[in-house]
Structures are given as C-alpha cells and as structure tokens.
Amino acid sequence: MKRMWSVLGAGLSMGLAATFLLSCNVIQGELTLLVDDREHPAHSPHWSSDGSKIYFILGEDDHEPDPWGSVWKLDLEDNTLIQITDQVFCDFDVSPDGDFAVTDEEREVFWIRDLETWDKLYSCQPCKRVTSHWGTTPHVKFSLESEHILYYAYWFSGFVFLHRINLTDSLDEELLSIQSSPIFAPGPGDTLIALNDTVYNLTTGEQIPIPIKTGLKELQWNPVVPAELLISLGDNGLFLFNLVERKTYRIEINTPKGYDIVDARFSPDGESIVLLASWNGDGFFENQIWLFKPLD
Numbered sequence: 001m002k003r004m005w006s007v008l009g010a011g012l013s014m015g016l017a018a019t020f021l022l023s024c025n026v027i028q029g030e031l032t033l034l035v036d037d038r039e040h041p042a043h044s045p046h047w048s049s050d051g052s053k054i055y056f057i058l059g060e061d062d063h064e065p066d067p068w069g070s071v072w073k074l075d076l077e078d079n080t081l082i083q084i085t086d087q088v089f090c091d092f093d094v095s096p097d098g099d100f101a102v103t104d105e106e107r108e109v110f111w112i113r114d115l116e117t118w119d120k121l122y123s124c125q126p127c128k129r130v131t132s133h134w135g136t137t138p139h140v141k142f143s144l145e146s147e148h149i150l151y152y153a154y155w156f157s158g159f160v161f162l163h164r165i166n167l168t169d170s171l172d173e174e175l176l177s178i179q180s181s182p183i184f185a186p187g188p189g190d191t192l193i194a195l196n197d198t199v200y201n202l203t204t205g206e207q208i209p210i211p212i213k214t215g216l217k218e219l220q221w222n223p224v225v226p227a228e229l230l231i232s233l234g235d236n237g238l239f240l241f242n243l244v245e246r247k248t249y250r251i252e253i254n255t256p257k258g259y260d261i262v263d264a265r266f267s268p269d270g271e272s273i274v275l276l277a278s279w280n281g282d283g284f285f286e287n288q289i290w291l292f293k294p295l296d
Contacts, residue, residue: 041287049098095147188226224270
C-alpha cells in the first residue's frame with residue numbers, strides 16, 4: 001500500500017479536517033476470526049511473503065498467554081491448517097522475504113531455519129553477557145530490510161541492551177543501552193528503531209517519543225509505508241502512530257469479551273493486519289488470531 005491508512009474525516013475539506021481528526025481519529029474495518037483453540041493458546045502470528053498464509057505457534061499450556069508449542073500454517077485461501085513441526089518453541093520471527101525463520105533456543109544460539117520445512121540452515125550466538133548469565137533471555141528479530149541482519153534485546157542489571165548482528169560477517173554491535181522495556185521493532189533502512197516508547201534514529205541520534213499509554217505489548221512497522229508503526233497496547237487496544245504527523249490513530253477492534261490486543265502485524269502489502277487477541281479467564285488464557293481489513 002503506497003498511501004497512508006484512511007482515517008475517519010479524511011474526506012472533509014482542509015479547513016475542517018484538523019478539528020475533525022482530533023475528536024474522531026479512528027480507523028475502522030472488518031474483522032475475520034482465523035484461529036480459536038481454547039485448549040491450546042495460539043500466538044506469534046506471522047505472514048508468508050505473498051500474504052496468503054499465516055504462521056503461528058499453537059501452545060501446549062492454557063495457563064500461559066504465549067506458551068511453548070508447535071508451529072502451524074494457516075492457508076487463507078482454503079482455510080486449511082498444516083503443522084510445520086512437532087518441535088516446540090516459545091517464539092520466532094520471519095525474514096522480510098518470508099523464506100526464513102529465526103528462533104532463540106536455550107538463549108545460547110540463534111538458529112536460522114527454512115520457514116516451510118523448519119530445517120536448520122545456519123546459526124549465530126548472542127554476546128557473552130547473554131550466554132553466560134541466566135535470566136537474560138534475548139528477544140530476536142529480523143531486520144525489516146534484510147534476512148542477513150538480526151536484532152536482539154535483553155535485560156541485564158536494570159538496563160535493556162539492543163544489538164545488531166550482520167550474518168554475512170558475524171559482526172555483533174551494541175546499539176543502545178537504556179533503562180527501558182525490551183519491546184522493540186527494527187525499522188526502515190536499518191536506521192530507525194522503535195524501542196518501548198521511543199523511536200531512535202541511529203544515524204542522527206534523534207529520539208522521537210511515541211505517545212502511548214501503559215500496557216505496551218508489541219511494536220511493528222508497516223513494510224510499505226515507513227512512517228507507520230503499529231502499537232499493541234493490551235487492554236487499551238491497537239493504535240497506529242504516524243511518524244511524520246507525530247499523531248496516533250486508534251484502530252477500532254471490537255472482539256468479543258473485550259480481549260486484550262497483545263500482538264499485531266501488517267501484511268506484506270500493508271493492506272491488512274493479523275492480530276492476536278488474548279483473554280485471561282481466572283488463570284486460563286484464550287487466544288484468538290484475527291484478520292483486520294480497513295474500510296476504504
């Protein structure tokens with residue numbers, strides 16, 4: 001999608017638009033339920049490169065919101081489910097071309113895998129601070145631009161450290177160390193990084209605050225429109241932050257039971273969002289994967 005997402009009031013005249021958006025900055029759309037298994041909480045949804053499939057983890061324990069589980073694939077064209085592997089994982093990320101997955105296994109190694117077969121292809125290690133200290137579980141993600149670059153963040157001694165690994169030469173760089181949360185999203189050009197409530201420009205040093213409420217769960221960039229950042233805010237819902245306008249827009253998600261929005265990702269063409277909604281029923285978690293398509 002080569003345009004910004006349409007917002008209520010966008011069709012008004014320029015003289016009225018600014019006032020209208022202040023009170024009605026809402027993005028509306030249609031929801032379709034994709035996965036709902038009440039005994040096995042689904043989580044970590046990811047798109048295939050052509051947007052025709054959703055990969056996710058089907059958890060084994062409904063006492064946890066994102067439990068370890070096997071990896072499955074949902075074909076959106078015929079609604080068929082296929083198990084990719086019976087090996088269990090707690091999380092994974094998918095490369096921008098949709099061909100590879102990266103997993104953190106026992107915090108000592110990152111494995112790059114074939115997304116379709118789940119075969120191991122090659123690996124790399126996080127820094128020694130991670131491998132030699134328990135409790136420093138890293139969160140690893142692919143670059144938004146290249147399958148040859150990984151980012152990972154971890155807690156240590158009250159700080160969050162953000163690293164970048166170039167897989168072509170195994171160079172591991174420490175980019176940031178701040179008192180923050182390890183929720184991050186590698187951004188456009190491998191220059192912008194969204195980390196917790198701030199977007200950092202690694203080239204200029206500029207820091208752009210994200211006007212978010214408490215409850216941040218996940219951040220994801222639009223792969224087609226670099227100025228757009230998805231913000232999953234749990235029971236506060238789902239928002240879109242426009243980096244150019246420095247504004248946030250609420251995405252209207254009306255799931256049953258008032259599920260918390262804990263993860264959301266743009267499709268490769270930027271036209272749709274797959275999102276994870278979670279509900280805690282007295283210690284038992286019910287997770288649902290939904291597809292959101294904005295109204296024109």
